[in-house]
Amino acid sequence: MAYVAVKGGERAIINSHRLIAEERRGNPDLAELTISQISEQLGLSVDRVMNEGSIYDRDLAALALKQAQGDAVEAIFLLRAYRTTLPRIAVSKPIDTTRMTVRRRISATFKDIPGGQVLGPTYDYTHRLLDFALAAECGIGKPEAELADEPLDSVIPRVIDLFDGEGLIEADISENDEEVFDLTREPMSLPAGRDQRLQNLARGDEGFVLGLAYSTARGYGGAHPFVGELRLGEVIIEIVPEDLGFPIEIAEVTITECQMINQFRGTAEQPPQFTRGYGLTFGHCERKAMSMALVDRALRARELGEDVRYPAQDEGFVLPHTDSVEANGFVTHFKLPHYVDFQAELQLVRQLREQREADQAKEAAE
Amino acid sequence: MQNISGEATQQERSSWMGVLARSRRQDIEDFWTEHGDYFAVEWLRKPHTGLVMVRGRAGGTGNPFNLGEMTVTRCAVRLANGIVGHGYVQGRDRRHAEFAAILDALLQQSDCRKDLLVRVIEPLRARQAELRVEGSRKAASTKVEFFTLVRGENAV
Known part of the structure; x- marks a missing residue:
């Protein structure tokens, strides 16, 4: 039974990939985000993904964010998965x-x-008021820092x-520099x-x-x-x-x-x-x-x-x-098909209820 | 193999390799204008990307721990005269690693070292220093200058 259900899902899965690709792109009349735009303008998102994805590579993290539609946890997952494809070349000296x-x-x-x-x-000393200048159509130009x-x-x-x-x-x-x-x-x-x-x-x-x-x-x-x-x-x-x-x-x-x-x-x-x-x-x-x-x-x-x-x-x-x-893997796996597991539990609950009813009937009779 | 290069000390090599690794490929191309003429004569190791585990120290000074990895691309080339050059660069740009390796090999030859140091390495180093100073001056503009307020009744 479960096998049949998996076979039937194949086309639905492929089509869901196409649907998410379309949704990720958003309105096609608007310019598509580039990796460098993400890496330059959403820098703190990129930093978080690099850090928890555990690979320092701004472009990869920006790509992961684009692919994940900005979902940091999904992007971190992508980066971790990519990591497994690369060999380890060396270990750095501890940074100073x-x-x-x-x-x-x-x-x-x-x-x-x-x-x-x-x-x-x-942002510590900002007023945390939405800055509508950033939403202006003409953009904000080139802000310059003081030197x-x-x-x-x-x-x-x-x-x-x-x-x-x-x-x-x-x-x-430092007592032990060797075994880490x-x-x-x-x-x-x-x-x-x-x-x-x-x-x-x-x-x-x-x-x-x-x-x-x-x-x-x-x-x-x-x-x-x-x-x-x-x-x-x-x-x-x-x-x-x-x-x-x-x-x-x-x-x-x-x-x-x-x-x-x-x-x-x-x-x-x-x-x-x-x-x-x-x-x-x-x-x-x-x-x-x-x-x-x-x-x-x-x-x-x-x-x-x-x-x-x-x-x-x-x-x-x-x-x-x-x-x-x-x-994320554990919590979200609960949404995957558990049809057979659930059938088994359903049967068990039905059985328990039947037994309870039978016991109650027996008690009443006595 | 490195006998021809006997003159370049490890320290010198380490120094130019560091400059090349930290430069952007575009910057190397700007100064090393004849880069287009150079292609790896013989690959001892083709460019490939891998990871370097970056370590920190607990408390900054204590035992080391693994912070996370970074992408690094490396390769090794042998020039026709037998000199071997290594390229190790940050990120995943293979051409960047190739440039670094070829330049490392060329720089080991005493006949072209000085020229390349003057035309490529030093300008790259200067550009990096310039960017660093600019960033630092911006940061310095945000340095807090504390002062103590004098209460009104005490003012003369």
């Missing part, structure tokens, strides 16, 4: 964010910081490092190291991670966070190709980094100090980087000797549910 060409950099903990508070391109006389300092130190030596903020020191967990190569494994958790969060769905982050600050995680630093800019990617044997720079990529500082009351072994959460994303994804940093901190509960009481602190809850491709 102090060498970033900074375009935005703020701290909510210190007003006067070396390098200054640089607002950069942000300062001097560029920013070429090396802008981390705000966190200002405390160096005092021990008021925990230090993050890779979710694209090995299945999730609990308990997870911080490397696995950070990779998971970086790829995780922005909405889900944001919700979890929100919960930690609303009483389900005891976080009282400060943004130690948030920075956006370009960093250089360096690899040591096997066939060359010496390091070369291969690219410059845009990233967002967030250093979140959290209060910590201390334990018998450790004096009170601030602890840290870290967020890092491809592109300009500030909300995501901040959320990631909060959830990273919450998930460190176990290693910091705190009680694991809330969902955001529980890696068994958080890590398996962050991935939009998996979550």
Whole structure:
């Protein structure tokens, strides 16, 4: 029976592809969107898709968005699927964010910081009123940014490092540069190291991670966070190709980094100090980087000797549910034909009802 | 194979390869005007696109973790004189990788290195620096200049 139904669906499926293609195109009297228009003018969408799709390639992400009619989760799925067709050439050296060409950099903990508070391109201080100038038929022309006389300092130190030596903020020191967990190569494994958790969060769905982050600050995680630093800019990617044997720079990529500082009351072994959460994303994804940093901190509960009481602190809850491709796949698969499954359950329910009626009749008779 | 090229140090090579990788192909074509005359003499590795896993560090300074991958296209060519050039470029443009590899090979020959450095590599580097400075000046225009307000009753 199920087999017959699948055969019958073939033409319907092909025709639905044609229908979605027509709908995706929209009104053909209007100009078709180009990939570069998407990549240039819907840059933050592209950034999100690159980040959660886990491939830094603006054109691919823009193409995925076009193909998905702007549906970010669908576009992320497309990018992840494409990823599986490409071989891995190399692994980069860990990026050095102090060498970033900074375009935005703020701290909510210190007003006067070396390098200054640089607002950069942000919607933070806009009034959130719809700007109908953008809807004007003649367009908005070529807005021009202001140019300062001097560029920013070429090396802008981390705000966190200002405390160096005092021990008021925990230090993050590299102890193991060799073994790095890779979710694209090995299945999730609990308990997870911080490397696995950070990779998971970086790829995780922005909405889900944001919700979890929100919960930690609303009483389900005891976080009282400060943004130690948030920075956006370009960093250089360096690899040591096997066939060359010496390091070369291969690219410059845009990233967002967030250093979140959290209060910590201390334990018998450790004096009170601030602890840290870290967020890092491809592109300009500030909300995501901040959320990631909060959830990273919450998930460190176990290693910091705190009680694991809330969902955001529980890696068994958080890590398996962050991935939009998996979550979307599972939730939406329920719409696929379950005719046979359902028939079986239907039969079962009928049977149970018959039995119940029979039992009731028997009881009444007695 | 690289004996002919003995003079170019790894550092120099690394430096021009970085410039070529980060340049847009269009910019390379602008400065390397004879690019049309060069085609790979012999492919040791045809251009193909793959992924590089980008790593970050927890907290910026701690243990590394895998952030995500990026597309990279690479190839290797051998010129008629036996010199091998490698191209590694960001993105999926095969021609860009081919240009980078051929230029890497040409730059390893001491007879044309200086000319190519002057005509191609340095102008590309300058263009990148110029863009960087321009971006940085725009960012600098958004730097907050804090000042403290003086309350009215205290003002003279």
